[in-house]
Structures are given as structure tokens and as C-alpha cells.
Amino acid sequence: DTGVSQDPRHKITKRGQNVTFRCDPISEHNRLYWYRQTLGQGPEFLTYFQNEAQLEKSRLLSDRFSAERPKGSFSTLEIQRTEQGDSAMYLCASSGDRENYEQYFGPGTRLTVT
Amino acid sequence: AQSVSQHNHHVILSEAASLELGCNYSYGGTVNLFWYVQYPGQHLQLLLKYFSGDPLVKGIKGFEAEFIKSKFSFNLRKPSVQWSDTAEYFCAVTAYYGNNRLAFGKGNQVVVIP
Numbered sequence: 001d002t003g004v005s006q007d008p009r010h011k012i013t014k015r016g017q018n019v020t021f022r023c024d025p026i027s028e029h030n031r032l033y034w035y036r037q038t039l040g041q042g043p044e045f046l047t048y049f050q051n052e053a054q055l056e057k058s059r060l061l062s063d064r065f066s067a068e069r070p071k072g073s074f075s076t077l078e079i080q081r082t083e084q085g086d087s088a089m090y091l092c093a094s095s096g097d098r099e100n101y102e103q104y105f106g107p108g109t110r111l112t113v114t
Numbered sequence: 115a116q117s118v119s120q121h122n123h124h125v126i127l128s129e130a131a132s133l134e135l136g137c138n139y140s141y142g143g144t145v146n147l148f149w150y151v152q153y154p155g156q157h158l159q160l161l162l163k164y165f166s167g168d169p170l171v172k173g174i175k176g177f178e179a180e181f182i183k184s185k186f187s188f189n190l191r192k193p194s195v196q197w198s199d200t201a202e203y204f205c206a207v208t209a210y211y212g213n214n215r216l217a218f219g220k221g222n223q224v225v226v227i228p
Contacts, residue, residue, distance in 0.1 A: 033215060042118070042204050042218030043158075056213055091158070095214060102148070103216060105158040 004106035006092050012112045020078045021109045025094030032075050035091040043091055082113045116141040116207045120219035128227050135190040135222045137205030147188040148206040197228045
């Protein structure tokens with residue numbers, strides 16, 4: 001399979017717990033993006049990596065959120081001390097290392113915080 | 115920062131009817147424009163894109179979109195819809211220069227009745 005994969009697909013957690021999501025981009029893609037989508041809204045940008053470097057973070061990404069992309073391959077998004085407002089679909093996308101390359105999206109991880 | 119407006123969030127059509135979804139963006143510089151589609155239970159997929167050249171772009175499944183720079187618009191059209199076009203449609207924009215992070219509209223939920 002050459003698409004973007006995400007794991008887990010669904011996560012239910014209690015408020016205050018930490019969660020970590022994983023994204024495996026298309027293998028030759030250098031750029032990796034995280035977005036968050038809540039009900040009735042389009043995806044909102046969270047953060048962007050080019051290879052292993054995190055080059056931009058949205059103001060949506062509070063101190064409780066951290067993302068990494070070790071070795072420029074897969075990426076993880078961790079949320080510490082989850083809150084009910086963190087409930088959303090977390091989407092990962094990847095693209096080639098040139099401007100104008102389209103982004104390919106994974107299936108997302110749906111987080112529910114109870 | 116870029117922003118995108120989509121109107122008529124819920125659209126119900128009969129098969130063979132024509133579809134037009136409006137998209138307006140707010141950004142002073144050169145942009146790349148996209149329409150993404152999300153079929154029920156599936157992940158976001160690119161429907162079509164505009165980078166430069168002919169402002170009338172054709173995508174998959176008979177969809178087309180027209181970029182009108184003076185109106186900051188990128189409306190999506192299909193002359194005759196099918197039941198399988200039932201999906202959520204998102205307009206998105208990136209700045210021509212930059213990290214290519216997508217700014218999405220809120221989406222249009224389209225239901226095609228057989």
C-alpha cells in the first residue's frame with residue numbers, strides 16, 4: 001500500500017490522559033502535515049515538517065500538543081492531559097518536496113475524550 | 115493568512131441535476147486552489163486543482179472548476195450528478211510561496227437522491 005496510513009483509527013480516552021497518534025507518509029514524500037477536523041468544519045492546520053524539521057506550528061497547537069518526525073520518516077502527535085475540547089479527527093497528509101505538490105491524506109485518527 | 119468561504123453547507127439534489135458549489139477565498143497573493151472530496155467512510159481525496167494556466171480546470175468524475183481571479187472565486191461544477199456523488203466537498207487554498215499548508219472551507223454536504 002503506497003498511501004498515507006494512520007494509527008490508531010479510533011481512540012477513546014478519559015480526560016487528563018495522554019494519547020499518541022502515528023502517521024506513516026508516502027515513502028518518497030519529504031513534507032508532512034497534521035490537521036484537525038471537528039464536526040461541521042473543514043480541516044485546520046496544526047503543524048508541518050520538512051524531513052525531520054518542524055517548520056511551522058499553528059497557534060491551535062497548545063503546549064499540551066507535541067509532534068515529532070524522527071529521521072524524517074513517520075511522525076507522532078502527542079496530546080498530554082487531554083481535554084474534552086480535544087475530541088476531533090486528527091488528519092495527516094504528505095506531499096513531495098516541491099512547491100505546488102498536492103497533499104495526500106490519511107484516513108485520520110478519531111479521538112474521543114470522555 | 116488565507117481563509118476560505120463555502121456557502122450552502124447542505125445541498126440535496128436529484129440524480130441528473132446540475133451541481134454548483136461556491137468557493138471564495140481571501141488572500142492578497144498568488145494562490146493554489148483545490149477541491150477535495152470525502153465520500154462516506156473514506157478519507158479526503160483530491161478532486162481537482164488549479165496552479166496556473168487555463169482557469170477552467172477539469173478533474174475526476176466529470177467535475178470542473180473555474181478560477182475567477184477578480185472575484186477571488188473557485189466554483190465547482192458538474193452538469194449531471196449521480197447518486198455516487200453523495201459526499202462532502204471541501205474547497206482549499208495554499209499560498210503560492212510558502213509551506214503549502216492548506217486552508218479549508220467548512221465544506222458542502224451534498225446528498226444525491228436516486
